[in-house]
Amino acid sequence: MKAPFSSYLNGIAPGLKELITLLRGRYDYVSVLSTDSDGFSVTISQRSRNVSHETIATERGTVVRVYKNGLYAESAFTGFDPAKAKETFESITRELDAQLRLLNANGVKAYETGILPDEARTVFAEKETGRLPKEENISTLVDKLSAVSDQGMKDGADKGLKVIDFHVRASSTHVCKMFLTEHQDLRQSYVFSEGMAAALVAGEDRTEMAYTSLSGLGGPELFDHMEDKIPEVLRIAKDLISAERVVPGEYDVITAPEVTGLIAHEAFGHGVEMDMFVKGRALGADYIGKRVGSDLVTMHEGALCAEDVTSYAFDDEGTPAGDVTEIDRGILRGGICDALSALRLGVKPTGNGKRENFSHKVYTRMTNTMFDSGTSTLEEMIASIEKGYLLEGMQSGMEDPKHWGIQCILDRGYEIKNGKLTGKVVSPLVMTGYVPDLLGSVSMVSTDRESFGAGACGKGHKEWVKVADGGPYLKAKVRLG
Amino acid sequence: MADMNNAALDTLLNVLKTSGADAWEVTDEEEKGWEFYFIRHSLDQHRVKDVRSFSVSVYKKFDDCLGRAEASIPSDASEEEMRRIVNGLCSDASYVRNPFYTLNTPSAAETETKAEKIDLESISGDFIKALASVPETETEDLNSYEIFVSEIRRRFLNSNGIDVTSVYPSSMVEAVVNARKDGHEIELYRMLKSGTCDREQLTADLTEALTYGRDRLVTVPTPALEKMDVVFATDPSVELYRFFASKLFTSVVYRGMSDWKIGDMVAPENMTMRAVRSLSNSSRNFAYDEEGAPIRDLTLIDHGKAVSYMGSRQFAQYLGMDSSFIASNIVVDGGTESAADLRTGDFLEVVEFSDFQVDLITGDIAGEIRLAYLHQGGKVTPVSGGSVSGSFPELSKTMRFSKESRQYNTMLIPSVTRLQGVTVTGIEND
Numbered sequence A: 001m002k003a004p005f006s007s008y009l010n011g012i013a014p015g016l017k018e019l020i021t022l023l024r025g026r027y028d029y030v031s032v033l034s035t036d037s038d039g040f041s042v043t044i045s046q047r048s049r050n051v052s053h054e055t056i057a058t059e060r061g062t063v064v065r066v067y068k069n070g071l072y073a074e075s076a077f078t079g080f081d082p083a084k085a086k087e088t089f090e091s092i093t094r095e096l097d098a099q100l101r102l103l104n105a106n107g108v109k110a111y112e113t114g115i116l117p118d119e120a121r122t123v124f125a126e127k128e129t130g131r132l133p134k135e136e137n138i139s140t141l142v143d144k145l146s147a148v149s150d151q152g153m154k155d156g157a158d159k160g161l162k163v164i165d166f167h168v169r170a171s172s173t174h175v176c177k178m179f180l181t182e183h184q185d186l187r188q189s190y191v192f193s194e195g196m197a198a199a200l201v202a203g204e205d206r207t208e209m210a211y212t213s214l215s216g217l218g219g220p221e222l223f224d225h226m227e228d229k230i231p232e233v234l235r236i237a238k239d240l241i242s243a244e245r246v247v248p249g250e251y252d253v254i255t256a257p258e259v260t261g262l263i264a265h266e267a268f269g270h271g272v273e274m275d276m277f278v279k280g281r282a283l284g285a286d287y288i289g290k291r292v293g294s295d296l297v298t299m300h301e302g303a304l305c306a307e308d309v310t311s312y313a314f315d316d317e318g319t320p321a322g323d324v325t326e327i328d329r330g331i332l333r334g335g336i337c338d339a340l341s342a343l344r345l346g347v348k349p350t351g352n353g354k355r356e357n358f359s360h361k362v363y364t365r366m367t368n369t370m371f372d373s374g375t376s377t378l379e380e381m382i383a384s385i386e387k388g389y390l391l392e393g394m395q396s397g398m399e400d401p402k403h404w405g406i407q408c409i410l411d412r413g414y415e416i417k418n419g420k421l422t423g424k425v426v427s428p429l430v431m432t433g434y435v436p437d438l439l440g441s442v443s444m445v446s447t448d449r450e451s452f453g454a455g456a457c458g459k460g461h462k463e464w465v466k467v468a469d470g471g472p473y474l475k476a477k478v479r480l481g
Numbered sequence B: 001m002a003d004m005n006n007a008a009l010d011t012l013l014n015v016l017k018t019s020g021a022d023a024w025e026v027t028d029e030e031e032k033g034w035e036f037y038f039i040r041h042s043l044d045q046h047r048v049k050d051v052r053s054f055s056v057s058v059y060k061k062f063d064d065c066l067g068r069a070e071a072s073i074p075s076d077a078s079e080e081e082m083r084r085i086v087n088g089l090c091s092d093a094s095y096v097r098n099p100f101y102t103l104n105t106p107s108a109a110e111t112e113t114k115a116e117k118i119d120l121e122s123i124s125g126d127f128i129k130a131l132a133s134v135p136e137t138e139t140e141d142l143n144s145y146e147i148f149v150s151e152i153r154r155r156f157l158n159s160n161g162i163d164v165t166s167v168y169p170s171s172m173v174e175a176v177v178n179a180r181k182d183g184h185e186i187e188l189y190r191m192l193k194s195g196t197c198d199r200e201q202l203t204a205d206l207t208e209a210l211t212y213g214r215d216r217l218v219t220v221p222t223p224a225l226e227k228m229d230v231v232f233a234t235d236p237s238v239e240l241y242r243f244f245a246s247k248l249f250t251s252v253v254y255r256g257m258s259d260w261k262i263g264d265m266v267a268p269e270n271m272t273m274r275a276v277r278s279l280s281n282s283s284r285n286f287a288y289d290e291e292g293a294p295i296r297d298l299t300l301i302d303h304g305k306a307v308s309y310m311g312s313r314q315f316a317q318y319l320g321m322d323s324s325f326i327a328s329n330i331v332v333d334g335g336t337e338s339a340a341d342l343r344t345g346d347f348l349e350v351v352e353f354s355d356f357q358v359d360l361i362t363g364d365i366a367g368e369i370r371l372a373y374l375h376q377g378g379k380v381t382p383v384s385g386g387s388v389s390g391s392f393p394e395l396s397k398t399m400r401f402s403k404e405s406r407q408y409n410t411m412l413i414p415s416v417t418r419l420q421g422v423t424v425t426g427i428e429n430d
Helices: A007-024 A081-105 A138-158 A220-241 A257-268 A341-343 A377-381 A437-440 B007-015 B080-092 B120-132 B199-216 B236-246 B250-254 B311-316 B392-398
Strands: A029-044 A049-052 A059-068 A071-077 A120-128 A162-181 A184-202 A209-218 A248-253 A297-303 A322-326 A368-371 A387-400 A406-417 A420-426 A429-434 A450-452 A456-459 A461-466 A469-470 A475-478 B022-038 B041-061 B063-072 B097-099 B110-113 B140-158 B164-179 B184-194 B226-232 B270-276 B297-303 B328-333 B347-358 B363-376 B379-383 B387-391 B405-408 B411-414 B416-426
Touching: A007 A184, A007 B199, A029 A138, A049 A138, A049 A450, A059 A081, A059 A461, A071 B199, A081 B022, A081 B041, A081 B120, A138 A162, A138 A220, A138 A469, A138 B080, A162 A220, A209 A220, A220 A257, A220 A406, A248 A257, A248 A368, A257 A368, A257 A387, A257 A420, A257 A437, A257 A450, A297 B411, A322 B041, A322 B250, A377 B387, A387 A429, A406 B097, A406 B347, A406 B363, A429 B387, A437 A475, A456 B164, A456 B250, A475 B411, B007 B080, B007 B199, B022 B120, B041 B080, B041 B328, B063 B080, B063 B405, B080 B120, B080 B250, B097 B250, B110 B226, B120 B140, B120 B164, B120 B199, B140 B199, B140 B236, B164 B199, B184 B199, B184 B379, B199 B347, B199 B379, B236 B270, B236 B328, B236 B363, B236 B405, B236 B411, B270 B416, B347 B416, B387 B392, B392 B416
Parallel strands: A049 B063, A071 B041, A120 A184, A248 A387, A368 A469, B110 B164, B226 B347, B328 B411
Antiparallel strands: A029 A049, A029 A059, A029 A162, A059 A071, A162 A184, A184 A209, A248 A475, A297 A322, A297 A368, A387 A406, A406 A420, A406 A429, A429 A475, A450 A469, A456 A461, B022 B041, B022 B140, B041 B063, B063 B097, B140 B164, B164 B184, B226 B416, B270 B297, B270 B328, B347 B363, B363 B379, B363 B387, B387 B416, B405 B411
């Protein structure tokens, strides 16, 4: 079925168009983004249960962007009354004028920027979904997730694990966004869903949380087979409980697709967000056309690259979704860019202007960040390593676009000796390195690839948005601690 | 714009009272914000924010269970839409049954707390002036910064008769510092939260960052130190002390993610940790928590011994507590040594990590070193690269901390903390 566009947004559209007309009397450019996104999140464990109709992306509100004299300003608000566009206009201009007076009194100069184009365009996109979050039978879902939690406890005990609790979470969001200008009318509707299964297990002297996730573009049908995740979670739990500390040093490793995705995200995800180029914060700006990885490294970024949690039709500035080849056989080709940064850099926007929600500013943000597949099998890759680790499970990552340092905190390393997995597990792992060295060391790439969209990404330590990343297995050389 | 009158709230309350819900809670939150974004010292853009929403929880009672479901309801929702959402919550709550607990009841404390006049224009002006006058040099300066100033008005009501309102300021500066030398440039990141603008503190924090930026450029690779005493004296220290506080949250204990019991020695024997209602210029100074419970001063750890849990009322009752609240400010003290005494002998003082984390469940610590000062044999060497790791529950047994304090928004903690025998992975020998 098609995910139907919001009747609320359709209802306020005439009033917003009237507001745009009023604002155009004072400003040279005006755009409006209005959102109306609903969803649910169900969390079940043996000890507590929760149903919420809030997710990371549920929201309703409006943000107006205006331009005058080389400067952009925005007003974000809730409670728009389409019958009172003039009152809203007066309130917006009163507040923005007060800010301008303060800025002028303090001698603040504008970072001069050109005006955004406003070519006539209409989009109405309703993407396919199996079911809608608002129509989901919560009772049935609660029963299903409860059964998964119960089964996880039982299977864990059967495997000799002391499972303290088995958590299951299912979350689904129906996103509706409307972008309007004097000449543009863009409306989109899509559903994304994400889930998680996790076991809290006790060992002799430590407690560990083992988890796995799932995500995708589509509705709650994603959770129809959540029970399939139980064996994987319990396998990870058993591995974590028996894990040893790694001997720090540099190793040949194989990164599992979720770890590959984390590297993609931290290395040349953040590293080529071009609002950082405007600020002179990214080393990547000086490396366009230069080698940053081995011939086996090709990487794409864009809402069109994969069908996952952030595969929209247009971004929060009305730019169509894109597919950017960031690295082509080891050569850095380009970055991703929001509309204002594109104006400032004299390039085209790539469809990566995103807001945490309507009340936040736009930044250049990632969507789907993926390494391309290669020609090796995982078995061939393992057989090629004399001493090293197969790395699985990501916890977090942090980049330094100015210095190209990368830090990834990983869950598990499976020891490889003489081309074979030994069964020994190390955990946790801090993987650090210099990005071009890491990507330059990529010597084998597997044929398959996966994307992962259950996490969220911050800019600095704020502005949390949904992203997906992934790729194939990579063989590389990294430092582990 | 955000509806400032109470008509929408009155409608929602009426919907709740006639919904068949056995109990309910509503949080009506309004935020008015001014924001300014700078590249160098030029204005990238300015923004205003005026948003309001209702967070609603609906409860259904059963023999020995309580069902609960929650949602955010737009402030401009029609009565029909409100009724549809609330009816849906009543239905959901009947499926999501938890062991029975009771909601908070009205206390004798004041019903409204309001900070002195919160003037967004004045506070914003203070920040703009303060950031324009940070003592930059030709080689160390501000790359970019963002100023966020908000007035938050939060009203909490529940079916037991609680109706309390808190009005408070909340501010944040995000700043990126650059330093350059011989054609090479680095950056450091700061996110500084507070109630309003403390110009002196803001200048001190950013001046410190400029100094670290300069030193970051003259580092040598961190040597392979294996085990080393590590000193924390910047914001990663917060994560160490937050670990102690988080292990005492009622939800964490009940869910089995903490096995800390009241009466256990959980911290160094000279350490005392308290939740406090108010902390100078904190961005979270309010009288009531998110569940309508009055926030009070409460000792959590007394000379190393856990003496009280804190947190959500639901899980507090499951743990047998009569009352509880969600603390917003924490104070740690009890140090007997001076900061100078803690900086003697050989040690590695790490002042900048890429990211420093303490795992709530395992207590594992990990972080890549961006700037540290290696004190060895009477010599001080700025170093970079490699990482620190270890088990904090083990390391905390011999942890030492200063009698001097430093405040990081909602946390007032020892200014210097020293951990013995931390694993330090270097990169010198590659």
